[in-house]
Every structure is written in structure tokens, then in C-alpha cells.
Amino acid sequence: MMSPALDAPAHEPDDDAGMLEFPDGIPGFSQAHHFLLRDLTDDHVFQVFQSVEDPDLSMVVSVPWLFFPDYAPILSDEDQRVLGLERVEDAMVFCSVTADDTGEELYVNLLGPFVVNAQSRQGRQVVLLDQNWPVRAPLPSGT
Amino acid sequence: MLILTRKPGESIVIGNNVTVTIVEVRGDQVRVGVEAPRSVQVHREEVFQELARGNVEAVAAAQRARGALRKRGAGAPPGRSRPPRPPDAKPGPPPS
Numbered sequence: 574m575m576s577p578a579l580d581a582p583a584h585e586p587d588d589d590a591g592m593l594e595f596p597d598g599i600p601g602f603s604q605a606h607h608f609l610l611r612d613l614t615d616d617h618v619f620q621v622f623q624s625v626e627d628p629d630l631s632m633v634v635s636v637p638w639l640f641f642p643d644y645a646p647i648l649s650d651e652d653q654r655v656l657g658l659e660r661v662e663d664a665m666v667f668c669s670v671t672a673d674d675t676g677e678e679l680y681v682n683l684l685g686p687f688v689v690n691a692q693s694r695q696g697r698q699v700v701l702l703d704q705n706w707p708v709r710a711p712l713p714s715g716t
Numbered sequence: 717m718l719i720l721t722r723k724p725g726e727s728i729v730i731g732n733n734v735t736v737t738i739v740e741v742r743g744d745q746v747r748v749g750v751e752a753p754r755s756v757q758v759h760r761e762e763v764f765q766e767l768a769r770g771n772v773e774a775v776a777a778a779q780r781a782r783g784a785l786r787k788r789g790a791g792a793p794p795g796r797s798r799p800p801r802p803p804d805a806k807p808g809p810p811p812s
Contacts (some may be wrong), residue, residue: 602767602775619785621778629751632774633781643717655754669774676780698771700763708770714728714788 592625593689599698600685604631610667620667622687633670637683640713646686646706652699656690665689665696670712679712 593608605624612617618639623631637644646666648658658664666689669682683706689696722727727737734756739747750758759767774781 596755599767599771600759600764601771613782613786630775632771632778633785669770670781671770671774671777672780672784673777674780676784679781679784682770682774685770697757698767700759700767702763708766 581705585710587699594695599687602627610634620624622667622669633666633685634668634685635667635681637666637681637686641683641702641710644683644706646683646688646699646701647671647704648699649702650659652697653686655697656688656697657693658688658690661709665691671709680709681712682708683710684708 591609593610595606595608597603600606603622605626607625609623609625610620611623613621613633620634621631622634638679644716648656648664652658654666666686668686671680671682672678673680685698685700685708687696687698722728722738724738724741727735729735733753734750735749737749739749741747752758
């Protein structure tokens with residue numbers, strides 16, 4: 574049985590692993606169920622998470638631990654069960670990155686990470702209730 | 717909106733496979749149980765709205781975020797090298 578705390582970047586998203594399925598869709602875009610994850614930057618730090626159904630639906634994402642090493646999301650039993658996650662190594666975790674109006678400041682959504690079972694390629698956006706992770710955590714600059 | 721009156725222990729059924737049960741009523745709080753297939757994610761409404769807002773914002777900001785990353789010099793086209801992590805990546809919260 575996996576430890577409930579995901580405290581390490583066990584799996585990094587990569588660009589040649591194919592399509593990810595989100596059977597529930599994601600909040601705000603419930604009609605999108607299939608996504609691709611492609612590297613955006615040469616250093617593999619940022620990816621583009623893009624809907625197959627609607628290519629206009631894309632967002633920048635990143636593995637949170639690269640910037641927030643203390644990030645320790647605890648998945649609910651329900652999320653673990655639905656995702657079929659039995660080993661922490663199977664969890665692929667990434668968070669959306671947004672910019673303010675000026676495009677100067679970047680923020681990471683630590684409240685609602687995307688979690689994918691790397692074996693089944695199925696994922697969902699989970700919400701970390703009562704864990705006090707912000708929905709807009711400023712991305713440390715100088716990266 | 718359909719409005720139904722239920723007592724604790726009673727349920728309503730939505731569609732073929734979602735059952736909502738009133739578990740307990742205490743003062744101004746109502747405990748509700750939801751049985752749904754695993755493909756139906758159940759959220760508190762305000763939490764769902766916050767996630768949805770965050771996602772809509774992330775999609776709207778995708779171009780700006782890419783521009784900001786380019787300015788920071790992190791927008792080179794994908795290559796095959798894989799450095800372990802940027803040497804200057806800083807932790808967000810101070811170490812405890």
C-alpha cells in the first residue's frame with residue numbers, strides 16, 4: 574500500500590508517453606477527457622497540457638517539486654482508489670501555471686494538482702482539502 | 717430548481733446511479749452522503765468553483781505564461797538534454 578503523502582517527484586511528465594485520459598474531465602472544462610503533455614522548455618521544467626478534443630484548451634504546467642520541494646500533497650482514499658494508485662512511484666503530478674495581467678508574475682496552483690496513474694494513463698484533478706496549499710502560489714523567480 | 721423535502725435517512729436518486737442521502741441534521745448543518753459511480757467526481761460546490769476558476773484562468777493565461785517564461789529565458793525549443801533540475805530553483809516556503 575502506498576504512503577498517503579506524495580513527497581517526491583516520483584514521475585516526471587514526459588513528451589513521448591502518449592495520451593492521458595481524464596474520465597471526469599476537469600472542472601471548468603468537463604467535456605475535455607483526453608490530453609497531451611508536451612515539453613515546453615528545453616530543461617523539461619515546463620510542459621503544455623493540451624486537450625485533444627479542443628486544442629484551444631491548453632495550459633502551462635510544471636512539476637511542483639522543482640519549485641516547492643516541501644510540497645507534500647496527501648491524496649484522499651477516494652482519489653487513490655479511483656486512480657488505482659497503489660504505489661507512490663506510479664503517481665505523476667503536475668500543477669497549472671498562470672500569469673498575472675502584465676505577464677510578469679507567474680503562479681502555480683498547488684491546491685488542485687493533476688494526478689495521473691502512470692501505468693493506466695488515467696488521471697483526475699484532485700483537490701487537497703484542509704491542507705492549506707494555495708491556488709496561486711507565486712513561482713519563485715530566477716528559474 | 718427542483719426542491720424536495722427529505723428527513724434524515726431518506727434519499728433522492730439522480731439519474732440511474734447517483735444517490736444522495738440526508739445523513740444527519742443538526743442546527744444549521746446538514747450531513748449528506750453521496751453514492752456515485754467512480755467516474756463522477758463529487759465536490760463541495762465552492763471547491764469545484766475554485767478549481768474551475770483556476771483552470772479557466774490557467775487557459776486564459778497560457779500565452780502570457782509562455783511569454784513570461786520566454787522572458788525568463790526558459791522558453792527554448794524542446795531538446796533531448798535532461799539536466800536534473802535548474803541549479804537556481806528556489807524553494808517556495810522557507811525550510812522549516
